[in-house]
Amino acid sequence: MTTCLSIPKIWNASEDYNKLFKLWEQISNSPFDEDFELDFRNCKFLGHNGVAFLGGLAHFIQHRGGRVNFLWHTIAPSIKMNLAQNGFLYYFGESQEPWDGNSVTYRSDRHHDKSEIMAYLLEKWLGKGWLNISKPLQNEIAGQVSEIYGNAFEHSDSEIGVFSCGQCYPNRNYLELSVIDFGIGIPTKVRTLPTNSHFSSKDALMWALESGNTTVMGVPRGLGLNLLKEFVNYNQGTLKIFSNDSYVKIADNDVTYSKQTINFSGTFINITLKCDEAYYCLASEDLDASSIRF
């Protein structure tokens, strides 16, 4: 049997993410082996976050034994152009190869290939000249964001991998990146520790963002998300994390948590950087650190 999914307009507000999670829920509640058609007639805009998530959904459907049929003829020309530019069409079997523009290529990673992911972050996301910042600062951003991938591959138990897409929005002066896994979610993972088993999703997400908290025993860890949070605050960016039925937004030196209606099995992270070098500073880029002892 084939079910038709109507893809809605997807921008970057929390309700847009919920629209995506509704699609996921619809698939999750369907029988295994169900086939799906993706109809874009009602989609007037499809942000990079929607692109990354739809790519993941296609894999999710296939992982459940179903087939996916993108109804390409229903896509508005401007959206189709963007999907061609970011390589989504090519990835899903169309002939047109991606080209350079304001898009950051759609990618799907089944395994953690450090070099591939760093090349993606440094060349395709940060290296296009949208952010006029020094090489050391580019490296710092890439290092911080690589923590998202590290967490996704190590902790999420996503059977279908990790999906990414980004975009420069020149009118808004933003550079964005979405990274999604379809694993167990951060709150679920945090609750695997007996001491945390009573945590609400919000408590669990708060716990995960605190320095030094980790579900892995034996080695001191638990800094990745905290460092990323600090970095985003320091450089006036925005970090949104949707995981299970919890959502946290980190922006303007404020952290806002809210409960979501849909319990998405996975983690959806979107990071927004301002394309204005005035916002960026590497605390001591010019320090001489030739030899250090602690």
Next chain:
Amino acid sequence: MLCKVYEITGKFATDSDSGQKLYEMIFPHLEKGESVQLDFTGVGVFASAFFNYAIGQLLQNIDSDDFTRLLDFKEIPQTGLNVLKRVIDNAKQYYADQQYQQAVDTVVEEYAASF
């Protein structure tokens, strides 16, 4: 002992596997009281996952004074230094309360064994 980190990590010192390799290379020397110099020439990108395994876990068996005396970080970029400092602080705190740590580990092991 001089260790060229680039030969283990390449340009990106971001993953725990590379960190573990470096740890296994340097820990035996530090344990014997031998000096180790880590040369980060050529390494440009750092993440805490790497330092947690390479450096943080050294503090389980090497005390702070020996750590300072024996381990030298050469040509580490500021971006790496910022992360490294946080990792060392975190590791010191983690290992400082061994009693708490052992209690947590015991609970986790019991929990795992119950499955």
